[in-house]
Amino acid sequence: MSHASSDMHAAVDAAEAHRPKRRLHPATELIILACSLLLVFGIPSPIVPVIILTGTVVTVTVSPAVRLREWAMTVGLLCLPTLVVLIVVQGLFYPGTDVYVLWQVGPARLSVEGLSIAVQIWLRVSALIGLCAMFGLGADSARLFDGLRRLRLPSAVAYMCASAIGLIPMIGARTRHIIEARQARGWATDSWRVRIRLLPGIVTGLVTAILLTVDQRHDVLESSGLNSNATATALQDHTDGTGQSLLRILTPLVSIGLIVASVTGSLPLPGAAQLIGGA
Amino acid sequence: MTAHSRQSGQGPTTTVGPGQNRNRTLPLILTLLGTLIVIGTYVAVLLTQPANLGVDLGYTTLWVMLGYLGGGVLLAAGTLPLIPRSVLALIPVAIALNVVIGQIIGNYTPVPLYLDSIGTVLIGVLAGPAAGAFTGIISNLIWGVTLSPSVIAFSSGAAFIGAAAGWAARLGVFRTPWTAIIVGAVAGVPAGAIGAPVAAYVFGGGLGAGTGGVVAILQATGLEMFNATFAQSMVSDIVDKALIFALAYVVIQSLPKRIVGRYEFAAHSRPRAKKSDGPDLTKQAESAQPAE
Numbered sequence: 001m002s003h004a005s006s007d008m009h010a011a012v013d014a015a016e017a018h019r020p021k022r023r024l025h026p027a028t029e030l031i032i033l034a035c036s037l038l039l040v041f042g043i044p045s046p047i048v049p050v051i052i053l054t055g056t057v058v059t060v061t062v063s064p065a066v067r068l069r070e071w072a073m074t075v076g077l078l079c080l081p082t083l084v085v086l087i088v089v090q091g092l093f094y095p096g097t098d099v100y101v102l103w104q105v106g107p108a109r110l111s112v113e114g115l116s117i118a119v120q121i122w123l124r125v126s127a128l129i130g131l132c133a134m135f136g137l138g139a140d141s142a143r144l145f146d147g148l149r150r151l152r153l154p155s156a157v158a159y160m161c162a163s164a165i166g167l168i169p170m171i172g173a174r175t176r177h178i179i180e181a182r183q184a185r186g187w188a189t190d191s192w193r194v195r196i197r198l199l200p201g202i203v204t205g206l207v208t209a210i211l212l213t214v215d216q217r218h219d220v221l222e223s224s225g226l227n228s229n230a231t232a233t234a235l236q237d238h239t240d241g242t243g244q245s246l247l248r249i250l251t252p253l254v255s256i257g258l259i260v261a262s263v264t265g266s267l268p269l270p271g272a273a274q275l276i277g278g279a
Numbered sequence: 280m281t282a283h284s285r286q287s288g289q290g291p292t293t294t295v296g297p298g299q300n301r302n303r304t305l306p307l308i309l310t311l312l313g314t315l316i317v318i319g320t321y322v323a324v325l326l327t328q329p330a331n332l333g334v335d336l337g338y339t340t341l342w343v344m345l346g347y348l349g350g351g352v353l354l355a356a357g358t359l360p361l362i363p364r365s366v367l368a369l370i371p372v373a374i375a376l377n378v379v380i381g382q383i384i385g386n387y388t389p390v391p392l393y394l395d396s397i398g399t400v401l402i403g404v405l406a407g408p409a410a411g412a413f414t415g416i417i418s419n420l421i422w423g424v425t426l427s428p429s430v431i432a433f434s435s436g437a438a439f440i441g442a443a444a445g446w447a448a449r450l451g452v453f454r455t456p457w458t459a460i461i462v463g464a465v466a467g468v469p470a471g472a473i474g475a476p477v478a479a480y481v482f483g484g485g486l487g488a489g490t491g492g493v494v495a496i497l498q499a500t501g502l503e504m505f506n507a508t509f510a511q512s513m514v515s516d517i518v519d520k521a522l523i524f525a526l527a528y529v530v531i532q533s534l535p536k537r538i539v540g541r542y543e544f545a546a547h548s549r550p551r552a553k554k555s556d557g558p559d560l561t562k563q564a565e566s567a568q569p570a571e
Contacts (some may be wrong), residue, residue: 010372030424033424037344037428037431038344041337041340041341041481042341044335044336044337044338044340044341044342054308057294058522067366078426078427082486083487085485085486085487085488085491085492086483086486086491087490088491088495089483089484089485089491089494089495089498090332090483090484093495093498093499094331094498094504095330095331095501095502095503095504095507096331102318107499107500108499113334116334117332117334117336117483118483120336121336121482122396125428125429125482125486127428128428129427129428131428132423132425132426132427132428133426135425136424136425136426139425154359156359156367157359157417159367159371160367160370160374160417161371161417161420161421163368163371164370164371164374164375164417164418165421165425166371166375167371167372167375168378168379168425169373169376170372170375170381170517171372171376172375172378172379172382174381175380192390196390199380199394200526200529203376203380203397203529203530203532204529204533206376207372207376207401207530207534208533208534208535208538210372210376210531211369211372211534211538212535212538214368214372215367234336249501255357259341263338263341268282271310271334271398272334272335272336273335278459
């Protein structure tokens with residue numbers, strides 16, 4: 001009996017050791033995410049996305065929940081094509097008239113103004129992708145559910161969001177298996193034309209299979225008390241306290257204050273024109 | 280949302296969840312307010328903004344994001360109480376379908392299409408316009424915070440497509456493929472118009488390889504940025520929504536009757552019952568479903 005008890009204690013200790021110690025409450029993470037989104041689009045200075053991106057890199061580096069390599073791969077995969085598209089659309093084909101042209105061939109002209117806009121939009125999008133990737137890679141259904149419930153969202157909404165987070169990788173894997181199966185039968189699935197042609201079959205099979213899986217799930221949810229508004233116990237243990245509660249209140253207030261200051265012109269952050277002029 | 284017992288004093292005796300809300304005034308006010316904010320933002324942006332972005336991006340992105348997101352949140356809050364409970368378990372599946380099909384097929388192809396609203400349209404057809412609109416908003420928010428933050432700003436357009444699918448289904452559009460395709464194309468016009476200011480002023484013309492390529496070509500022919508983005512959005516959305524509505528028709532007609540039968544609103548999209556087969560399913564659905 002005592003041997004079993006000591007084993008159990010050892011297992012609990014091991015689990016404690018592996019649990020991320022210094023991680024914010026998911027509700028705090030969601031608030032920071034929303035405020036960063038507001039700041040990136042609310043203050044038209046390239047400094048803001050650079051600060052957010054730098055902060056994200058530092059956080060990912062020290063975070064026990066997200067691996068730097070995985071995060072960097074995800075962000076790179078999403079951001080690099082975006083940069084190429086923006087440089088083509090704005091950098092090479094900026095339609096403004098009063099521009100400083102660096103290079104021109106045919107209708108394409110590389111302008112300082114176009115490049116500046118492309119880089120600014122890319123920085124904004126990259127900052128958000130970086131932040132969201134950090135959140136997405138470190139979150140699971142239970143964390144998101146707890147975070148949303150802590151923010152007092154209805155349990156039905158929290159369930160839908162959390163369940164979707166769990167279903168995305170599952171349906172993604174199932175879709176890839178279907179595409180691979182078609183490929184094994186001789187379809188050139190690398191071609192987008194073939195993918196478009198296969199779309200009805202893929203979607204119909206997927207929807208039917210998943211609907212059969214979730215059939216009558218709402219009955220189970222109802223009997224589990226999903227519609228009850230009673231305070232629910234968190235699914236996981238999260239570190240929370242007065243400091244984080246204050247952070248959840250102060251972060252939106254500071255963000256709104258910064259944006260108001262920027263709109264009224266009392267925030268001394270340089271815009272892109274000043275940065276280009278200074279360079 | 281909770282009914283309290285006046286006699287026992289032991290707290291709630293019954294619970295009221297989404298789709299059970301009998302008081303529709305507040306949800307309808309919120310929905311109307313959300314719609315007005317989105318439309319107001321759209322008109323204000325069109326009337327006040329230059330056709331090209333300046334080097335200093337300015338505050339247009341802030342107003343577009345605030346207006347569209349604020350409107351979207353109000354729409355979600357207004358439509359949630361109108362959603363039938365039986366659909367709650369289906370909405371996460373629809374969201375995941377939107378993300379996966381949009382990400383795997385829409386994003387990684389050079390075609391200027393999105394293909395990211397099949398789940399939203401399916402929910403609209405199975406459960407009505409309120410559920411469709413709600414799914415569109417939540418889908419873009421979830422997709423945004425996990426993989427692709429750029430789609431968050433397009434939440435209002437996604438809500439419109441979900442609601443449009445529900446309205447179309449109520450008219451029996453999904454009973455034949457051609458009506459589904461035509462109405463999908465028609466729904467693509469306002470969807471493209473709603474999305475154009477976001478694509479132009481927030482993302483400089485679009486971030487996808489296919490859509491961005493079209494905008495670049497149109498700008499090269501002399502169109503200003505907003506006009507190029509508007510033209511691209513129109514063409515892409517019309518084709519995209521026609522394709523998605525056609526796809527939804529195929530899926531709905533292929534689903535087992537046992538599954539479709541669980542969703543009363545889906546009776547609008549089933550083939551008309553012959554008189555000898557018993558009572559008209561559509562009439563049953565109309566009498567049973569909550570008004571939306």
